[in-house]
Amino acid sequence: MGAWIDTLHAFSTTLRNVGRPRVTEKLPWKRLRVHPPRYRAGFALTDDEHGEIACIACKACENVCPSQIIRIEAERRDSPVTGKKRAYPASFVLDMNACIFCELCVQVCPSDAIRMRTAWQLPGTSREDQVLTLERLRAHAREGHFSEATSSGLRAMQDPARGTPGTGGGAP
Amino acid sequence: MVEVAGLRLPAAITRRPRPNPYLRVEDYEPEADAMALNMGPQHPSTHGVLRLKLYLDGEICFKAVPYVGYLHRGVEKLLESRTAVQSVPYVDKNDYVSPLTGELALVMAYEALLDVEPPPRAQVLRTILMELQRIASHHLWLGTFCLDMGGALGGGSSIFLYNFRERELILDVLEELTGQRMHYNALAVGGNRHDVPPGWDVRVRAVLDRIEARLVEYEAMTLENHVFLSRTVGVGVLDPLLALEAGVGGANLRGSGVDHDLRRDAPYAAYGQVDVRIPVETAGDCYARYLVRMAEMREAIRIVRLLLDGIPEGPIGALKPPRNVNAIKLPPGEVYVGIESPRGELGTYVISDGSPTPVRVKIRPPSLHAVSLLPYLCVGATVSDIVIILGSLDPILGEVDR
Amino acid sequence: MSRILDLLGTIWEIGWLRGLVVGFVTLGTVMLIAAFTIWFERKWTGRMQNRPGPTERGYAGWLQIFADFFKLLQKEDLTPTAADRRLFGIVPPIVVFIVLSSLAVVPYVPQGPAADASVGVLFALAISSLMVFPVWTAGWSSNNKWALLGAMRAVAQSISYEIPLVLSALVPVVLAGSFRLTEIVEAQAGWRWFAFWPPGPGLVAFVLFYLATLAEANRIPFDIPEAESELVAGATTEYGGMKFGMFYLGEYVHTFVASSLASLLFFGGWEGPGPDGLHWMLAKALILTGSVVHVRWTLVRYRSDQLLRLCWYYFVPAALVLVFAAGLWRIFVGGVA
Numbered sequence: 001m002g003a004w005i006d007t008l009h010a011f012s013t014t015l016r017n018v019g020r021p022r023v024t025e026k027l028p029w030k031r032l033r034v035h036p037p038r039y040r041a042g043f044a045l046t047d048d049e050h051g052e053i054a055c056i057a058c059k060a061c062e063n064v065c066p067s068q069i070i071r072i073e074a075e076r077r078d079s080p081v082t083g084k085k086r087a088y089p090a091s092f093v094l095d096m097n098a099c100i101f102c103e104l105c106v107q108v109c110p111s112d113a114i115r116m117r118t119a120w121q122l123p124g125t126s127r128e129d130q131v132l133t134l135e136r137l138r139a140h141a142r143e144g145h146f147s148e149a150t151s152s153g154l155r156a157m158q159d160p161a162r163g164t165p166g167t168g169g170g171a172p
Numbered sequence: 173m174v175e176v177a178g179l180r181l182p183a184a185i186t187r188r189p190r191p192n193p194y195l196r197v198e199d200y201e202p203e204a205d206a207m208a209l210n211m212g213p214q215h216p217s218t219h220g221v222l223r224l225k226l227y228l229d230g231e232i233c234f235k236a237v238p239y240v241g242y243l244h245r246g247v248e249k250l251l252e253s254r255t256a257v258q259s260v261p262y263v264d265k266n267d268y269v270s271p272l273t274g275e276l277a278l279v280m281a282y283e284a285l286l287d288v289e290p291p292p293r294a295q296v297l298r299t300i301l302m303e304l305q306r307i308a309s310h311h312l313w314l315g316t317f318c319l320d321m322g323g324a325l326g327g328g329s330s331i332f333l334y335n336f337r338e339r340e341l342i343l344d345v346l347e348e349l350t351g352q353r354m355h356y357n358a359l360a361v362g363g364n365r366h367d368v369p370p371g372w373d374v375r376v377r378a379v380l381d382r383i384e385a386r387l388v389e390y391e392a393m394t395l396e397n398h399v400f401l402s403r404t405v406g407v408g409v410l411d412p413l414l415a416l417e418a419g420v421g422g423a424n425l426r427g428s429g430v431d432h433d434l435r436r437d438a439p440y441a442a443y444g445q446v447d448v449r450i451p452v453e454t455a456g457d458c459y460a461r462y463l464v465r466m467a468e469m470r471e472a473i474r475i476v477r478l479l480l481d482g483i484p485e486g487p488i489g490a491l492k493p494p495r496n497v498n499a500i501k502l503p504p505g506e507v508y509v510g511i512e513s514p515r516g517e518l519g520t521y522v523i524s525d526g527s528p529t530p531v532r533v534k535i536r537p538p539s540l541h542a543v544s545l546l547p548y549l550c551v552g553a554t555v556s557d558i559v560i561i562l563g564s565l566d567p568i569l570g571e572v573d574r
Numbered sequence: 575m576s577r578i579l580d581l582l583g584t585i586w587e588i589g590w591l592r593g594l595v596v597g598f599v600t601l602g603t604v605m606l607i608a609a610f611t612i613w614f615e616r617k618w619t620g621r622m623q624n625r626p627g628p629t630e631r632g633y634a635g636w637l638q639i640f641a642d643f644f645k646l647l648q649k650e651d652l653t654p655t656a657a658d659r660r661l662f663g664i665v666p667p668i669v670v671f672i673v674l675s676s677l678a679v680v681p682y683v684p685q686g687p688a689a690d691a692s693v694g695v696l697f698a699l700a701i702s703s704l705m706v707f708p709v710w711t712a713g714w715s716s717n718n719k720w721a722l723l724g725a726m727r728a729v730a731q732s733i734s735y736e737i738p739l740v741l742s743a744l745v746p747v748v749l750a751g752s753f754r755l756t757e758i759v760e761a762q763a764g765w766r767w768f769a770f771w772p773p774g775p776g777l778v779a780f781v782l783f784y785l786a787t788l789a790e791a792n793r794i795p796f797d798i799p800e801a802e803s804e805l806v807a808g809a810t811t812e813y814g815g816m817k818f819g820m821f822y823l824g825e826y827v828h829t830f831v832a833s834s835l836a837s838l839l840f841f842g843g844w845e846g847p848g849p850d851g852l853h854w855m856l857a858k859a860l861i862l863t864g865s866v867v868h869v870r871w872t873l874v875r876y877r878s879d880q881l882l883r884l885c886w887y888y889f890v891p892a893a894l895v896l897v898f899a900a901g902l903w904r905i906f907v908g909g910v911a
Binding site for chain 1: 254257258259260261262291327330334337340344347348349350351352355357360362363364365366367369389390392393394396397398399487488489490491492493494495496497
């Protein structure tokens with residue numbers, strides 16, 4: 001009998017929740033929740049200190065990607081800014097259809113070129129929309145909204161020779 | 173309690189007459205009509221794609237045959253062609269409800285091969301992450317358990333949504349640390365990949381306070397609820413010897429009275445620094461497993477609070493961060509590492525011959541052993557009970573099938 | 575204009591014509607109220623679960639129900655190949671027919687229902703007990719083992735819970751001395767509602783009636799026949815489109831009619847502070863329906879044998895004792911031979 005009285009206790013919880021604010025959002029019209037700075041989704045190829053593409057087509061990201069979604073073709077030509085010969089990616093194809101957003105490509109990049117973005121709306125209308133080419137990656141870089149993680153930032157955070165960091169650690 | 177082979181077992185162990193899981197259907201004489209019912213891979217309550225072929229005598233089951241493999245993705249084979257730098261994202265996808273435990277098992281195996289010890293800060297952070305993951309996993313378990321009992325349109329869904337509301341808090345905190353809400357890729361060989369952002373521990377503490385307060389509310393809806401008690405008390409009683417023979421762990425084992433937990437008995441990460449109090453219930457039914465998991469949630473909150481007070485300073489990695497895919501070379505050798513995941517002992521067995529990729533990676537999923545209990549536990553239970561029993565064993569088909 | 579009024583007056587005089595008009599008006603109104611109940615359920619449930627419920631269609635989502643109705647109308651009407659076509663198809667209309675028929679004797683206004691039968695209570699309860707047949711036929715004709723399981727559980731549950739339902743409904747009948755619903759309400763006039771006077775048996779009888787209604791309507795905590803987590807939709811698994819819509823609507827109308835019966839039998843019907851009338855009747859019925867909704871979304875469900883045990887071990891003896899007690903009250907206190 002006592003357990004039946006205690007069953008009424010369940011109603012106290014549901015009644016108490018009636019007054020609480022909603023926890024759902026009216027996506028996609030309104031978005032209140034902001035992703036934290038380290039959120040990783042989407043990709044961009046950023047600039048180096050001279051203002052041209054930082055990617056040197058070393059293919060470290062292509063080799064490390066567990067899902068093998070990156071295809072790079074390299075070329076060597078003169079830089080219009082510094083005048084010296086350097087490597088460029090002639091084509092850079094990143095297929096987000098199979099991306100698992102593991103951030104390993106960012107981890108290994110030697111030149112802080114590839115970065116992930118905090119873009120929260122990634123849908124497209126076809127499979128081709130999800131295949132990022134060099135132009136789209138550069139366009140994303142111009143739009144900004146980068147995740148906090150860069151390769152040098154991650155490496156600085158993970159360096160075993162790093163001293164006492166305080167509570168920090170993060171990308172510049 | 174008696175001590176048997178180094179394990180503490182409840183004193184009154186009677187070897188229950190165990191049903192024969194290999195009973196031939198032709199040999200069974202039913203009282204009512206015998207019926208073969210297929211609880212197929214698509215079913216609202218099989219916790220994934222599990223197929224259970226049930227042979228019913230009226231509504232009582234006399235034989236149950238589980239079929240697994242519907243979610244097999246060949247993870248272990250894939251891992252044979254991935255280096256140590258690349259492997260961690262794959263094991264995220266096995267136990268997708270608590271990915272960090274899968275990552276830890278794999279990463280600890282590689283570290284054991286390399287004989288690398290992560291620095292103290294990484295160990296403590298790992299322990300905090302494991303316990304937060306345990307709380308999140310048990311929230312999901314309680315939600316889906318009540319969903320099995322009360323239905324998608326009904327009281328179960330209220331408890332389900334409340335539990336997910338709290339799980340979201342933990343996912344938010346982990347997203348702030350790692351950048352993803354699930355499939356974190358937070359651990360690397362040698363340590364963690366992400367350090368604590370400023371103010372993170374304050375937010376974690378706030379989340380823990382909120383969860384602790386809400387646990388009281390869940391108990392108001394379940395602990396003394398006559399309906400909940402009727403559905404779970406005495407249902408799916410698991411004999412401790414059967415549990416040990418089947419190799420289950422976690423709440424399934426501790427709910428049957430066996431006082432065994434890898435966090436205390438074979439400590440890893442920073443568990444040696446905290447005194448982990450293990451909840452044990454002797455009844456062995458679904459209610460006992462529920463009590464154990466609720467107590468584990470509270471214990472996890474306590475452990476996280478203890479560890480947050482004293483995170484040691486220092487680096488978070490013992491190896492230089494990888495700059496290419498072959499940065500970490502595994503030496504030849506074999507190693508098995510087992511850790512306490514929310515579902516039991518999650519183990520990773522790695523065989524390496526010195527080449528860049530391992531020869532064999534075998535993952536020991538605790539849910540597979542839980543599913544192997546079903547032919548024993550389902551006999552004598554009605555269809556409704558089978559759903560509850562399956563829920564209380566907390567299987568995740570992702571890690572059963574890999 | 576005056577000729578129309580004369581026509582209406584003539585209709586009002588002829589008993590059966592008046593019944594017909596009142597019946598149709600009641601039908602329409604109750605269907606709209608059922609739609610309102612569905613809306614209320616979805617919003618209230620949402621509030622309980624920290625979410626808003628339907629918000630898109632219409633202000634606060636009030637058009638959502640009609641949107642769902644039209645969506646169900648335009649769905650493909652599937653009958654499984656191995657199912658018994660005629661039985662499969664005849665069931666949903668029968669469900670709606672049964673549920674709406676019971677409205678004939680339920681008075682919402684003091685002037686009386688569409689058909690003021692002298693055995694009103696019995697008629698209402700008997701008609702709703704016919705629900706066993708369509709549920710069983712649905713499960714059987716679907717040719718689906720899961721539906722069969724659900725149907726068997728539903729039949730066992732329905733016929734068991736009819737007994738406490740009828741017995742607890744007998745308590746106000748005994749106290750009022752009549753089966754006619756209007757007379758039962760009149761016997762409670764002056765705030766002597768049967769739930770509170772005589773103190774004790776009336777309230778317990780109401781609780782039993784309420785719980786038995788939950789079981790008859792297959793609502794949680796007694797909804798094992800349509801347990802979504804086990805049987806998808808129980809006996810009605812194979813039904814889609816408007817056939818499902820008819821079951822769905824039938825369930826809500828049944829709940830509302832049972833709540834109306836409970837307000838009539840135990841809570842004084844159309845009596846309330848201020849002028850009596852339809853508004854109090856509707857308010858009481860809606861409050862009871864709201865409580866049924868709240869119970870549904872708070873508790874988990876009993877297992878089939880457990881709820882049968884509850885019925886036969888607890889509810890039936892309690893109901894028998896209550897009828898006996900009501901009779902004793904009538905004789906010794908009510909002063910009726």
